[in-house]
Amino acid sequence: MSESGPRSGDAPVVEAVHITKRFGSTVALADAGITVRAGEAHALVGRNGAGKSTLVGILTGLQAPDAGAVAFHGRPAPPLGDRQAWRRLVACVYQRSTILPDLTVAENLFLNRQTRGPGGLIRWRALHREAERLLADWPVDVDVRRPAAALSVEQRQFVEIARALSTGARFIVLDEPTAQLDAAGIARLFQRLRALRDQGVTFLFISHHLQEIYELCDRVTVLRDARHIRTAPVAGLDRQALVSAMTGEDVSLPTATPRPSATDAPVRLSVRQLRTRSGAELELDAVAGEVVGIAGGGSSGKVEVAEAIAGLSRPAAGSVAVGGRVLRPGSVPDALDAGVGLVPQDRHREGLVPLLSIAENVTMAVPGRVRRYGLLSPARRDALTRQIIDDLTIKADGPQVPAAELSGGNQQKVVMGRALAGEPAVLVLITPTAGVDVRSKQTLLTVVQDVRRRGTTVLVVSDELDDLRICDRVLVMFQGRVVAEKPSGWTDNELVAAMEGVDLDHV
Incomplete structure (x- = not known):
């Protein structure tokens, strides 16, 4: 405190x-x-x-x-x-x-409050001086003439706080x-x-x-x-x-559970000499039923390699194979067809269509499961959605509720439900519990334990320690490279130290 x-x-x-x-x-x-x-x-x-x-x-x-x-x-x-x-x-x-990304920092700071001269014209020099003075007072180190789209998430937040204080x-x-x-x-x-x-x-x-x-x-x-x-x-x-x-009750989050030796389990996910366009690299074999974590800070490259595995981005080099099938680089349809399910990093931008119903969001990637005689069957679609609503305890009156009307935790459950609807062989979860409450977090992490028992290989990509505790092992990335591999049972200190590029064994 x-x-x-x-x-x-x-x-x-x-x-x-x-x-x-x-x-x-x-x-x-x-x-x-x-x-x-x-x-x-x-x-x-x-x-x-x-x-x-x-x-x-x-x-x-x-x-x-x-x-x-x-x-x-x-x-x-x-x-x-x-x-x-x-x-x-x-x-x-x-x-x-x-x-607003298309406006400059100065324009965002004084939106609808610009300094104006004769004739109502904006006095740009005065506006820039006021913006620089404001950011210096609070202090935020960004160029006020820079487009807001070029700011990092952290810089945008500081600009918003400065705007509020102004x-x-x-x-x-x-x-x-x-x-x-x-x-x-x-x-x-x-x-x-x-x-x-x-x-x-x-x-x-x-x-x-x-x-x-x-x-x-x-x-x-x-x-x-x-x-x-x-x-x-x-x-x-x-x-x-x-x-x-x-x-209103005691809640405990799941952790890694003892599992039989995986020596006889087939390799389900094989990543060979993968290199993203940002330069992050990964080599990985994961077997059926294994939960592997990839941890690291914001610039570690963990998200980039995960998105390349799921087909969201095309890598600069290397290959990804699921069950022996080599995926077409940068192809989400091919990844889906091979059995890759994905919970993306940003549910608002990549995970949901807010104006569509829960049923439409959950089943959009699995049309084959909700067709009858080649046509969409509303009954099949709703039955599959109701099952997912029950399994993930989504708080909604039914499949036809628009996703936009759900709370953040329930929206994230819908995104998870869509990833699970195709009964994936490999499930890639990028920051799966970001912005959800403790009960929703418990539900989402318990689902991971359930699907791994059915033989699904799970990749948990996060810097949230609670997300990573369910993993059999955690690969730690720093500046685009895997710098450590931690089996389950790691301590918070040693994992955080590895994520920050510190080797505690040599401190």
């Missing part, structure tokens, strides 16, 4: 009390609330669907509660229509960036800010957040990674089933108690 706490006494920056919100027959919040004190980092946690997003929408003026009240610094919240007043009080940096707000909601950052990026983000807090900025921090809450936050509020469960100092709440508050 952070060593420093609130700096301005107990006066709340924001206080929401007795908040109730319904969407049709769905109760999103029921007599819930939160109090965030000035100068603290306050965590908001709960399973997907617990009501976090609805509460954030109310705290940021995007939605009005059906009952209850919100106050900032002891004064009632502004009317919803007064957006300027809301921007001066609170800002939100979302998991999905709101930076409106005068000193209360910032951070929604899963670490979901797409590696360990080094998370460390830099936390260092920046601590510095901002020293300058009087207050944060509401939303994360499914409980370790981050203990590293950064002073207090935590738990929501469950639309209700406020408890608020407590982080220092006085152990992890099991926090998980129990979130779920």
Whole structure:
């Protein structure tokens, strides 16, 4: 936990009390609330669907509660229509960036607030000077004339925080800010957040990674089933108690299970002299029923080699074979036909078609399983989807629910369901539990244990230690090369050290 706490006494920056919100027959919040004190980092946690997003929408003026009240610094919240007043009080940096890639950094910082001269023309020099001054104040080291599309995920987040602060707000909601950052990026983000807090900025921090809450936050509020469960100092709440508050029960995540010797098992996945266009290299044999992890930081090359194996990208050299069949490089259809299932890194961009139903998303890669006499059979499609909904405990009223209406954890289960619908011989999972709650994480990782018992070879590509604990062995990549192989039973310290390029045996 952070060593420093609130700096301005107990006066709340924001206080929401007795908040109730319904969407049709769905109760999103029921007599819930939160109090965030000035100068603290306050965590908001709960399973997907617990009501976090609805509460954030109310705290940021995007939605009005059906009952209850919100106050900032002891004064009632502004009317919803007064957006300027809301921007001066609170800002939100979302998991999905709101930076417009086709505009420059300066244009994004002052969108609709540009400095204008006579005739309403934008004064570009003044705009660039203001942008440079703003980024220097907070401080963010990027060229304000640079297109935002060229920024890294980490840089985009810093620009969004700077933009929020430029409106005068000193209360910032951070929604899963670490979901797409590696360990080094998370460390830099936390260092920046601590510095901002020293300058009087207050944060509401939303994360499914409980370790981050203990590293950064002073207090935590738990929501469950639309209700406020408890608020407590982080220092006085152990992890099991926090998980129990979130779920209403004890939850443990699966780890690697003892398995018979694989000496007689056939090689299911064979990767030979693979080299990606970024220069990452991999050599690997994995047998039927084996779970192999590939760990590493954001620049390790782990994602690039995984995408090459699944056909998402064409490698510069080397080959991939599944069950002895050499795959056509860079061909997703050929990989699917050979029995490769994939959960991609970004479910929003690569994993889902949000406007399509659960059934359409789950079965789009397996048309042969849902046809009858050469035509799509809605009955077969829905039957297969219902089975996947049951197996993965997807919280939805049925197969026809649009994927866009699901929580993040349930969307990720749909992506996993699509990967499993073809009964894959090889299952490639890239950061499979990013941005999901602890119960959804447990479900997704338990599914891996189930499919490996049926002989599926699983490749888990992640820097999340919980994801990697289910693996029989973990290959650690650093700067494009495999630098270590760790059998199950590794310690957190030794795996993290290897991911950071440190050999503990020679320290």
